[in-house]
Amino acid sequence: MKKHFFLITVFILIFVVACEAEVESAAIYPTPTLAADIIGKPTKAATITPWPTFTPVANPTVTQELKFKTIVVYDNGFKNGWDMEGEDLFVEPVEDIVYDGNRALKVEPRLAFSRLHIVATEQNQDAVLRGDIVNISFYLRSSEPIAFDDMTITAQGSNDNIFWGKNDRSAITTSGVSFEDTQLSFLGVGTIPEDTWARIEFAPQDQRFDPVYRFFTGVYLSNSSTFLAPYYIDRIEILMVDE
Numbered sequence: 001m002k003k004h005f006f007l008i009t010v011f012i013l014i015f016v017v018a019c020e021a022e023v024e025s026a027a028i029y030p031t032p033t034l035a036a037d038i039i040g041k042p043t044k045a046a047t048i049t050p051w052p053t054f055t056p057v058a059n060p061t062v063t064q065e066l067k068f069k070t071i072v073v074y075d076n077g078f079k080n081g082w083d084m085e086g087e088d089l090f091v092e093p094v095e096d097i098v099y100d101g102n103r104a105l106k107v108e109p110r111l112a113f114s115r116l117h118i119v120a121t122e123q124n125q126d127a128v129l130r131g132d133i134v135n136i137s138f139y140l141r142s143s144e145p146i147a148f149d150d151m152t153i154t155a156q157g158s159n160d161n162i163f164w165g166k167n168d169r170s171a172i173t174t175s176g177v178s179f180e181d182t183q184l185s186f187l188g189v190g191t192i193p194e195d196t197w198a199r200i201e202f203a204p205q206d207q208r209f210d211p212v213y214r215f216f217t218g219v220y221l222s223n224s225s226t227f228l229a230p231y232y233i234d235r236i237e238i239l240m241v242d243e
Helices: 002-028 170-175
Strands: 068-074 082-087 089-094 104-109 115-120 133-142 151-158 198-202 215-223 231-241
Touching: 082 089, 089 115, 151 170, 151 198, 215 231
Parallel strands: none
Antiparallel strands: 068 231, 082 115, 089 104, 104 231, 115 215, 133 198, 133 231, 151 215
């Protein structure tokens, strides 16, 4: 009986010691737990929102298309407010040799350096500003060849009047220089063959040595000392910017 009691006591002691050892192990190495607020929630990498990109805005540009108008100074006759005046030459309208329409002007020089003025008159109501002129054009012809230095063209202008005056020196007295004679060669025209119409274009704004003036009042043509043959002029026009 004592032997059995002794064995039971030994077993009880072994059991108690084993239980205490398990408790101590649990206290030293506790089972890790997840916090209640993250259990079951998947995790993902954080995203970075990029800064907005700056797109430059081009400055608005305004394009304006230029408009032009043509003043027909002569075609079958002179426009109202325009006329001709000659120095040492004879001029008459003719119908047998024309470029356009029914009549052209026949010019017969009498002397060297005679002048044919094509000008605005006192009846002119429309001012022609030098700065608005693109070019003046006309058609030229002769029964003899016109060499590049046989003829010159010269602008006329004023700071006081919109018409031409023989004694108007308002532009010349301002700058002290006179208007420049320009040979046909400087207008890109070579020798014009006989009985051939040639288009002549003249731009007053390109005349860098002309005096300063505001109003364009006309042009004159002059023959050289060696060219005294009759010549013809037709279809005189002024091309302008139309504001």
